Amino acid sequence: MAVAWSEKASSMEALSLSPPMSPPVILTQDELKKIAAYKAVEFVESGMVLGLGTGSTAKHAVDRIGELLRQGKLTNIIGIPTSKKTQEQAISLGIPLSDLDSHPTIDMAIDGADEVDPHLNLVKGRGGSLLREKMVEGACKKFVCIVDESKLVKYLGGSGLAMPVEVVPFCWKFTAKKLQNLFRDSGCVAKLRNDCKGEPFVTDNGNYIVDLYLKKDIGDLQVASDAILRIAGVVEHGMFLAMATTVIVAGELGITIKNK
Numbered sequence: 001m002a003v004a005w006s007e008k009a010s011s012m013e014a015l016s017l018s019p020p021m022s023p024p025v026i027l028t029q030d031e032l033k034k035i036a037a038y039k040a041v042e043f044v045e046s047g048m049v050l051g052l053g054t055g056s057t058a059k060h061a062v063d064r065i066g067e068l069l070r071q072g073k074l075t076n077i078i079g080i081p082t083s084k085k086t087q088e089q090a091i092s093l094g095i096p097l098s099d100l101d102s103h104p105t106i107d108m109a110i111d112g113a114d115e116v117d118p119h120l121n122l123v124k125g126r127g128g129s130l131l132r133e134k135m136v137e138g139a140c141k142k143f144v145c146i147v148d149e150s151k152l153v154k155y156l157g158g159s160g161l162a163m164p165v166e167v168v169p170f171c172w173k174f175t176a177k178k179l180q181n182l183f184r185d186s187g188c189v190a191k192l193r194n195d196c197k198g199e200p201f202v203t204d205n206g207n208y209i210v211d212l213y214l215k216k217d218i219g220d221l222q223v224a225s226d227a228i229l230r231i232a233g234v235v236e237h238g239m240f241l242a243m244a245t246t247v248i249v250a251g252e253l254g255i256t257i258k259n260k
């Protein structure tokens, strides 16, 4: 379902979009992210337990939820954050928080993605929060994924950018080599992710991330997922297969909502 900007302008209070018939507006990637995020928040209802995603797109959704709570337009929301960063953001906005131990079933999660394939499979975790995201989003009745159109790919790994895998620090080189060998037919190169100081990037769970760079389609994703998870040093990978129930894509021509 594609919706033209002019029809949707009323729901985009924070963005000054042009009225119908005016020249086309060129939106930045961040504005597109914000539009997808705001659209997703339209599906939030008072009383919901909400999974709060991580990343620059999800941040807009969390901001919006905080804003609606402050305005009294949403009430009784409980947020389950997917990272320490989102937890801090939600606390700063006054969003009441809980966790999966207390709320094992979540009504809806809103989160971004790095890649979305035509079957709504996702790559996530370039922000490093894939494990908590997978735990929270796996416990959701609805998982609404929000992206700008640059995230659409023909197959997972197809952007040529990282496919993240969270690994234990113990002998990470051994694990990285196993991962690289697993996908050698796809020209895989496995690299440890570093932080801005050149030190290994450490996740909220105290683990490392090995990023897989693929030159070709890895084929059956479920087979690939099972094979990755069989490697003993692997904690979790960033392929989210058949988990998104809805993907909201914001592009230059409007919003597209894809349902599973």
Ligand SMILES: O=C(CO)[C@H](O)[C@H](O)COP(=O)(O)O
Binding pocket: 053, 054, 055, 056, 057, 058, 111, 112, 113, 114, 123, 124, 125, 126, 127, 128, 129, 130, 133
């Ligand atoms: O998976 C994620 C973090 O672990 C993010 O959702 C993903 O990296 C997309 O990020 P952004 O919204 O900043 O483009």
